[in-house]
Amino acid sequence: MKFQEKLKDVVKQGGAAVTASVVALVAAVVACLRWLVTTRQGRWLTAGLVTAGGLVAVGSTLVAHPPVQMIEPAQVGIRVNLLTGGTSEVREGWVVRLPHVHRLYLYSLKDQVYRTERSLSADGPAPFQAAEGLSIGIEVTLRYSLDPARIPELAQRLPGDVGREIVEPVVDGVLRRHFAQHTVREIFATHRAQIQKDLTAEIAPLLKEDGVVLRSITLGNVDLPQQYRTGVEALLAEELRAEKMRYTLELKSKQVKESELDAEAEKVRREKSAEAAGNEEIIAAKAKAEAMRHVLPFKEKEIEQRRLEAEASKVSRLTQASAEADARRIEAAGEADARRKLAESDAYRVEVTGKAASEQLARDADLISRNPLLIQKTLADKLSDKIQVIIAPPQAGGFIAGGLLGQPQESRYAQQAPPAPPAPAYSQVPEASPETSGYEEE
Secondary structure: OHHHHHHHHHHHHHHHHHHHHHHHHHHHHHHHHHHHHHOHHHHHHHHHHHHHHHHHHHHHHHHHOOOEEEEOOOEEEEEEEOOOOOEEEEOOEEEEOOOOOEEEEEEEOOOEEEEOHHHOOOOOOOOEEOOOOOEEEEEEEEEEEEOHHHHHHHOOOOOOOHHHHHHHHHHHHHHHHHHOOOOHHHHHHHOHHHHHHHHHHHHHHHHHOOOEEEEEEEEEEEEOOHHHHHHHHHHHHHHHHHHHHHHHHHHHHHHHHHHHHHHHHHHHHHHHHHHHHHHHHHHHHHHHHHHHHHHHHHHHHHHHHHHHHHHHHHHHHHHHHHHHHHHHHHHHHHHHHHHHHHHHHHHHHHHHHHHHHHHHHHHHHHHHHHOOHHHHHHHHHHHOOOOOEEEOOOOOOOOOOHHHHOOOHHHHHHHHOOOOOOOOOOOEOOOOOOOOOOOEEO
16 A cells, blocks of 8 residues: 555656646747747748758659659650540650659560460470370460550550560460360471461460560470370381381382383484494495495406416426525535545544554553552542542552452462561541642651
């Protein structure tokens, strides 16, 4: 209780203080306002503050909403008067736009491009569906622009992003409906151009209602599921092989026709060549017959000339043969005389040579009888000029060539001479150089 009483006392005291402060502040404000209104200095200060506040407000408004705006080339602007509700079209350049009075909408007249970014892949967020129910990704590119003549008419209801809010919904719906009516094979290969043409014919009127002019539609890459792509590639490979075979057969057929034409041409050429050759032979035969008619008299004269020449040659050969026979008889007689002379000379030579040989043999026999060792020396000389022989008196009844002469050496030499000292042996010494070779005696 005491605490509450103390708290109430404090609050009362605080409230009194706050009340006194507020009263003092109000009194000060009233005094300040009175000074500003009643005194000259206060009125000047008030006017300055009001002017400065107005200028600040106008400046901030101009900065936030500039009264002049630039329109770039290839742009068109629609200026709307918020007071009257009227619209006007403005082209490139500077245009006046009063803040809180005019509103300006800018539209580009350049060609713009829209692509189906979400449907590029079969595994993407929004793939297309084919007639078989397969998910496929197709790259579709649209080139469009705004119709300049209808921009003022449609400016009130055209959105800010025409591509996203008008083009994309229309195109996406038409594409999905068309692709769902065709198979993957038609989209991928066979009906690609026709599909593109049908899409252009259907989308162009729909966009034209909103003031959008469709320039072109292009179907780009088609992304197929992996399994289907493998099957399509195999099928295309088979078709390519079949197409290649068809072209190969056509080529072979053309080659056969070409061979037939070549054979026909060769046949005609040979016929013409044979005909020309026959004509040439006929002309040559006619020319030869005409020439023979003039040549035959010359041939007869030539035959007569050759007969006369043969007669003359016969007489000449007979005369030459007779002369050759006489010459051979004379040569034979001379040769016989020459051979007889040669035989006589040979006989004389043999006779003289025999006498000389007999005399030489007699001289040799006499020499050998006086010097029997000459035979051994002669025999050694005949054996080899590279053998050095030492000649010694033979033993009793010994002779190195006795066996060759067929004489009994022991009895013969025993009768001719008394016993002698031991006979030296014939020995061969090592071969010496040609400067030291010779006979040595002991």
